[in-house]
Amino acid sequence: MPYESKLIEEKWQRAWADAKVAEVDVAAPGDKFYMLNMFPYPSGDLHVGHGRNYILGDALYRYFRMQGRAALNPMGWDAFGLPAENAAIKRGIHPRQWTLSNIEREKKQFLRWGILYDWSKELASCDPEYYRWNQWLFLKLYERGLAYRAKAPVNWCPSDQTVLANEQVIDGRCERCSTIVVQRDLEQWFLKITDYADRLDEGLDTLEHWPEKVKLMQRNWIGRSVGADVEFAVPSLGKTLRIFTTRPDTIYGATFMVLAPEHPDVAALIADNPERAEIEQWIAGVRNQSNLERQEAGKEGRFTGKTATNPFTHEEIPIWLGNFVLMQYGTGAIMAVPGHDQRDFEFAKQYGLPIRMVVAPVTREVPNVDNLTEAFVVKDEFAMAIDSGVISGMPTPRAIERIIEEIERLVIGRKMVRYRLRDWLISRQRYWGTPIPMIFCDRDGIVPVPEEQLPVELPLDVPFTGREGNPLAKDERFVNTTCPRCQGPARRETDTMDTFVDSSWYYARFISAKDGTKIFDSALANRWLPVDQYIGGIEHAILHLLYARFICRTLHDMGLLDYEEPFTRLFNQGMITKEGYRDAELGTWVSIADVEWVDGKPVHKGTGKALIAETSKMSKSHFNVVPPDELIEKYGADTERVYTLFIAPPEKEAEWSDDAVNGASRFLNRVWHMGEQVLALDGRSSSDREAVAERVAAVLVGPSRHPLTRKTHQTIDAVTRRFDRFEFNTAISGLMELSNAIGDALASGDTDAGTLRESYTTLLKLLHPFAPHITEELWSMFGNEGFILTSSWPKADPALMVEDVVTIVVQVNGKLRGQVEVPNPPEKDVVLAAIRGNGKVQQWISGKEVVKEVYVPGKLVNIVVKG
């Protein structure tokens, strides 16, 4: 009987769905295991690259089920977002309709892959029943002072009349229309993630099962720096300017100050400067530049005309403005120490400002300032302060501590920890998102929408032109409302929330997805959270995961959750790439249908122009997408699953190869036909004396120590360990080895039916997470009741795993001279060959007299050689 993947797969997909095998009663007791794939944005078609992510999760889910865990594996949709709105503008489909039809398509695809989700807990962020809790969360954050409104510079596309996210700005231009993006100051809503910077940083230490890489990226993003804030007096203004520095020990070398052009005190500083007009013009120019342009322009600055007093040297030092000082970090002002900071050094050189050395290498001469080509930046034990008052002679780490004490004693500043992290700007001038539940009243100002009025529903019948900003702002029925306080006329906030807000707490909602009375059930959430295994792409290493960690802490502080960390274990799978072809001159991508091969080189069919082959992420615009449908049609979903996990270690990027899929297909076909052979064998021998003798022998002598049994138990052990370590590729190779061994045993005919059957059914169980349909079918063909999915994971018997190995120790005059392991029972020749073949051991043997050779199975053998 041929292996009919299509029939088998449809059959079992229906059976699992009918039996609701993946539905979990969250109130029932059990050894809970919450696993979660990052919920997808429903963009339409899923390709094999997406498949890797979900197949991997499903394999794990099935493994945990077979291990007897109460595994929960829910799925939902990150359904708000820009692409839906763009589709509406481009094709005249309502974002909601577009999104919902995509959800249907993707859901079907999950089913076809044989992925088991608990669909009873499905959620979509564009559903008012979901986003009302998003709004509720916002109100709670507002109550706690964690949501605030402020003016901030944003990316504005003058052509599209809208704000763009940073990701939507490509090389300073609008992603859609290529118009140059400008900076605009707008009133925006922020979430105060900076209040949690320290806790988010410290929490990383508790995440033992997160990839080091992700933790490091988050740590860098948060950017914790320890230093000091110091006040510098400005006598002419009668006030002080506060700076932040991580190197207070270099304060004796601070020969000037630099402020960001946006600094609030700039106006006062240049008020009576004769060059004021020019300086203001320069500031305006700098403010208009993007960060990139600003950096490319090099170091530029202007002298304010005023000076500040260095609190330690008591010198008057000039106050400059500089394009390299950022208003968003620290205090927007620095003390410049050109001798020991490269940026200050470059600025000083450019404007001829004094440079002074106040740190020197411990072991070498003090570098001569005049010959200096770069700043001397060393802050370890091998540097010390010089010419620096009380800290002179101290190694840098000690000098930093000491000078901070001094700063605090003089009450001119204090020790300070600062973070690079900025507050989270969540306003989007976009339609397809959660409306921010706020009302503007002329009398009462900003008034939150009362909880009982939630959700503030997104009106569905709005026009989409794509050219007049947010359509929500044009909808008078939505905008005009009454003030909850004074009942007078008021206007609604028309900005919607960043969709990262939606995804920052969805994992908790799954536990009580249909609860219409609260955001989630705390008691149940505390039982099921945190997520035991979270799976998703590395592209979310910072934003999504950081926001989720932040919101989890705010929920914790509201008393809704016992946990601060939402995800115990994190796994980032790698991307699947594929070769595509692009025009050698223009760089534009060409459809594979238009590629023709001439002398082994790709050329364009129509024009004959040379093409370059380039491997990249699967994308429609690169014409390198592999849709799963044809693949499943031709080989079956099980083949795609096995191939996808076999292709490479799961965390690595992997290149798709249409040829290599054959390998997985052959493997499953072999397993299928082998099953038929084992079944036939079984039927023949089950009633005869051989089988009875086997069973008697098994009881009397203990289990078989047949090599196939040993291989089977070694495989159980290896596959189990590899599952725990996410080494799916080698787990599958181990299963291929076992299947080869069974095939050999079948072919040679020297293995009894019982041993073969035992090994084969074990293979089916171990293979099930990877190829669920075929194994479920074969399992039932062997007359087993119930799903293989709900059967138990095999256990390896250590006694049956051991290879008999003899370790041979070669000693010369009692001194260890070599050691080799050889399989038991060792023939004399084998031992000698092993010794000769093992590196340099032969040199110790040759010319010496072997006085003793002992061969004892399973024991250490000494070969003592007389020197």
Next chain:
RNA sequence: GCGAAAGUGGCGGAAUUGGUAGACGCGCAGGUCUCAGAAGCCUGUGGUCAUUAGACCAUGGGGGUUCGAUUCCCCCCUUUCGCACCA
């Protein structure tokens, strides 16, 4: 520039604590079956030399530790990724 990870056949990649480098698969070659092809099955497949037995060389390069190094240590080279004027 700063930080991190990684370099093993034609390719994807294996190799518990240092212990027969190249498992498993792709590809390739030969064979079998066939009128022929496809699929399947069998055999071979790191390099050099050798008719064979076998020998030597090989895990980016160089050095070190060790009886023994893909693995541990030092230096160098290359690639990829992240951050990027964060004081």
